[in-house]
Amino acid sequence: MSAIRTDAAPRPVGAYPHARRVGDLLFLSGIGPRDPRDDAIPGNEYHADGRLKRYDIAAQTRAVFANVRAVLEASGARWEDLVDVTVYLTDMARDFTAYNAIWAEHFxxxxxxxxxxxxxxAALPTPIAIELKCVARVQPPLPLAGES
Structure with missing residues (x-):
């Protein structure tokens, strides 16, 4: 088993890797839409006292997909290698339609x-509205010329 961490995705909010490879399978930890450079959450607007005023599920969905892609690429996998995705939404009634439309653009x-x-x-550990938990199949490396 090998653990994967990358600076191209937001830092985990706990003591865990971005992903772990076991054989040809890659298991991604829950990944949200935070910006890897500064932890900002795309589309979030806050009141002066720091409370969340509103969020943009489309912006967060696009950002979380970009973060998943970054972890896949750092792990030697591609977007097309995803085999199973669990999506967590904090407001299913409000956000499912927009998220589902963006999903259809990507798939x-x-x-x-x-x-x-x-x-x-009900909630996620940071003020995000979406998180993905993914499993991908990583293709084994091709043998070099002359190897069998």
Whole structure:
């Protein structure tokens, strides 16, 4: 088993890696939309006292997809290698339609899209509205010329 961390994705909010490879499978820890450079959350607007005023699920969905892609690439996998995705939304009634439309942009062919489960939950550990938990298949490296 090998643990993967990358500066191209936001730092984990606890003591865990971005991903762990076991054989040809890659298990990603929960990944949110925070910006890896400064931890800002795309689309969030705050009141003067720091409380969340509103958020933009489209901006967060696009950001979380970019962060997942960054972890996949750091792990030797590609977006197309995703086989299973669990999506956590903090407001299923409000956000599912917009998130689902962006999903369809990134996975236009259901026959090649990963399996997906979407759950509505009460909260996430930071003021984000979406988090993804993913499993991908990592292709083994091709042998070099002359190797068998």
């Amino acid at each position: 236009p062919d259901p026959a090649t899209a990963p399996c997906r489960t979407t759950l509505g939950i």
